[in-house]
Amino acid sequence: MMAKRIDEAQVRKVAKLSRLALTEAEVEEFTEQLSAILDYAEKMNELDTENVEPLAHCLPINNVFRDDCIKESLGTEKTLANAPQRDGEFFKVPKILDGSGG
Amino acid sequence: MAELDYKVVVGLEIHVHLCTKTKMFCGCALSFGEEANSRVCPVCLGMPGVLPVMNKQALEYAIMVAMALNCEIAEFTKWDRKSYYYPDLPKNYQISQYDLPLSANGFIEIPLEGGKTKRIGIIRAHLEEDAGKNVHSEANFSQVDLNRAGTPLLEIVTCPDMNSASEVRALAVELQRIVRYLGVSEGDMQKGHMRFEPNINLIITKNGAEYKTPIAEVKNLNSFRALERSVEYEVQRQLDEFAETGKTIETGNKTTRGWVDEREVTVLQRKKEEAPDYRYFPEPDLVPVKLTKEWLAEIRGHLCELPINKQIRYVTEYKLSDYDAGVLTAERFTAEFFEQSVAAGGEPKRVCNLLTQTGLKIAKERGCGVCDLGIKAESLSELSKIVESGTVSSSAAVSIFEAMVETGKEPDILAEELNLIQKSDAGELELIVEHVLADNAKAVKDVKIGGKKSKKAHGFLLGQVMQKTRGQANPKVVSEILDKKLG
Numbered sequence A: 001m002m003a004k005r006i007d008e009a010q011v012r013k014v015a016k017l018s019r020l021a022l023t024e025a026e027v028e029e030f031t032e033q034l035s036a037i038l039d040y041a042e043k044m045n046e047l048d049t050e051n052v053e054p055l056a057h058c059l060p061i062n063n064v065f066r067d068d069c070i071k072e073s074l075g076t077e078k079t080l081a082n083a084p085q086r087d088g089e090f091f092k093v094p095k096i097l098d099g100s101g102g
Numbered sequence B: 001m002a003e004l005d006y007k008v009v010v011g012l013e014i015h016v017h018l019c020t021k022t023k024m025f026c027g028c029a030l031s032f033g034e035e036a037n038s039r040v041c042p043v044c045l046g047m048p049g050v051l052p053v054m055n056k057q058a059l060e061y062a063i064m065v066a067m068a069l070n071c072e073i074a075e076f077t078k079w080d081r082k083s084y085y086y087p088d089l090p091k092n093y094q095i096s097q098y099d100l101p102l103s104a105n106g107f108i109e110i111p112l113e114g115g116k117t118k119r120i121g122i123i124r125a126h127l128e129e130d131a132g133k134n135v136h137s138e139a140n141f142s143q144v145d146l147n148r149a150g151t152p153l154l155e156i157v158t159c160p161d162m163n164s165a166s167e168v169r170a171l172a173v174e175l176q177r178i179v180r181y182l183g184v185s186e187g188d189m190q191k192g193h194m195r196f197e198p199n200i201n202l203i204i205t206k207n208g209a210e211y212k213t214p215i216a217e218v219k220n221l222n223s224f225r226a227l228e229r230s231v232e233y234e235v236q237r238q239l240d241e242f243a244e245t246g247k248t249i250e251t252g253n254k255t256t257r258g259w260v261d262e263r264e265v266t267v268l269q270r271k272k273e274e275a276p277d278y279r280y281f282p283e284p285d286l287v288p289v290k291l292t293k294e295w296l297a298e299i300r301g302h303l304c305e306l307p308i309n310k311q312i313r314y315v316t317e318y319k320l321s322d323y324d325a326g327v328l329t330a331e332r333f334t335a336e337f338f339e340q341s342v343a344a345g346g347e348p349k350r351v352c353n354l355l356t357q358t359g360l361k362i363a364k365e366r367g368c369g370v371c372d373l374g375i376k377a378e379s380l381s382e383l384s385k386i387v388e389s390g391t392v393s394s395s396a397a398v399s400i401f402e403a404m405v406e407t408g409k410e411p412d413i414l415a416e417e418l419n420l421i422q423k424s425d426a427g428e429l430e431l432i433v434e435h436v437l438a439d440n441a442k443a444v445k446d447v448k449i450g451g452k453k454s455k456k457a458h459g460f461l462l463g464q465v466m467q468k469t470r471g472q473a474n475p476k477v478v479s480e481i482l483d484k485k486l487g
Helices: A008-017 A024-046 A076-080 B056-068 B165-182 B224-245 B293-300 B307-317 B322-328 B332-343 B348-366 B377-388 B394-407 B411-417 B426-439 B441-449 B452-468 B475-486
Strands: A090-094 B004-017 B080-083 B093-096 B103-111 B117-129 B133-136 B141-145 B152-158 B194-206 B209-212 B216-219 B255-260 B265-268
Touching: A008 A024, B004 B165, B004 B224, B056 B103, B056 B117, B056 B152, B056 B165, B056 B293, B093 B117, B103 B165, B103 B307, B117 B165, B165 B194, B165 B224, B165 B307, B194 B224, B216 B224, B224 B255, B224 B265, B307 B322, B307 B332, B322 B332, B322 B348, B332 B348, B332 B377, B348 B377, B348 B394, B377 B394, B377 B411, B394 B411, B426 B441, B426 B452, B426 B475, B441 B452, B441 B475, B452 B475
Parallel strands: B216 B255
Antiparallel strands: A090 B141, B004 B152, B004 B194, B080 B093, B103 B117, B117 B152, B133 B141, B194 B209, B194 B216, B255 B265
16 A cells, blocks of 8 residues: 655645744755655555564663662753853843743 | 533642753753753764763662553653744754653542542653753744753653633642652652643533534643643633634644733644654664563652552541651651651641641741751650640640750640640639638639629630649649639
């Protein structure tokens, strides 16, 4: 079965969600490329996965933890060293209107 | 006017900070108001090439809460990325749990008026990391502090089982009591350790037909009072809106509203053009967690008797009022101190009164807990016993309690040192009574006449005896002697 190719509207949506500004030419180009990738991935569907458990991680290990021990943090100066803009000890960013979040 | 009846329906989304020493996925210490951006490292800054590593303590704390909420604990749980772009989220995704949360299908019993309880369903409880903080100023830019980014956060989602503002408050208070009993969170709403977001709507019955109002989710609630008031406000607002527009859950959209504490209203927050698309996918940087039976049993060993069970037990076993039981069980260490005093032989009601009326007051003045006052449970038990036996009066017990805190001495020693031992020796008291009667012929006459004046005169004579003994006579014994002599 052939994969359903991704269309330009979907590319625009993904670009918007990823905060990417694409030119018209790029939208066209990435629609082609992404469709080809999806076609390739679609090949996986040819496999019989009837008795295969869903895989949560590609490494065959679980339970990697650390103890609750404090390590030294960077400190404000180092933290802000690469910031494009700062205001005192804060990162400075364009004004945010709406408080949302997880 | 049309018949209109309605039922309030509320579910809660709750976030609880876990009080580990370090963040969820890196070794940065949790922040308590330090200099902004001082407690961050490449991991919580979202630098390229870094890898998160799970904090085992945070996972165990989360499981303890899930167990206390009677949830089913997953044998296998994993992490997912929740993608969104916001300056307080440096990685542009939050590590959270999506399809395989660590726990689901539980319930919490909340106390209602008159010692009743109600069971509220818990849909799921999962672990995630908190975001940083955006600071909005008047200027045309915002400030970002990432100290909070990566703090272990337990998200709890309840069923829409609450039907009033007071039930919502009761759940919040109960959850605070639970996490504090378990010692897994400070649970302070003002400090943002617990955040409650109620989803509220109404089921309105009008002329025999049923209508559901559109759901409103309320944010920015930083006190129990704000939480309760916001639900009350929403109920009235939704009733008014329904009367005006007739909008229902089918014809109107779910909205997000912000609580404005100064005005005690909710206001519509900017609507997003489209539904959020978080594009969850499995977190490739973290391996899954398998929870063995042995490990879970070990974690279960860290649980304690839940506050609501203690409260109920105090009423049935110790015959305390529901109010007293609630006060004693508000904090775990107060409750345990009470139980130790009772176990040492104190009469429960007497110990309860000493603790709630005097102990908690002194503790509050000193800004500490009752168990931090430096007095032993056995000493409190002794104090209750000497009140019970009539050796000291209950008002003297207050002074002794205070002196115990000041000096660390035992109650019986203090009773003597402070001259607070009641004279109960009938022979000695009889002599004093006779003197008083001889000196107050008019009052004696009044008593004998009877009526209203009699009672007053009796009280006067009792007062005279107390004065002569400098308050040390046992009033019960004096009263008996007076009755005998005058009766």
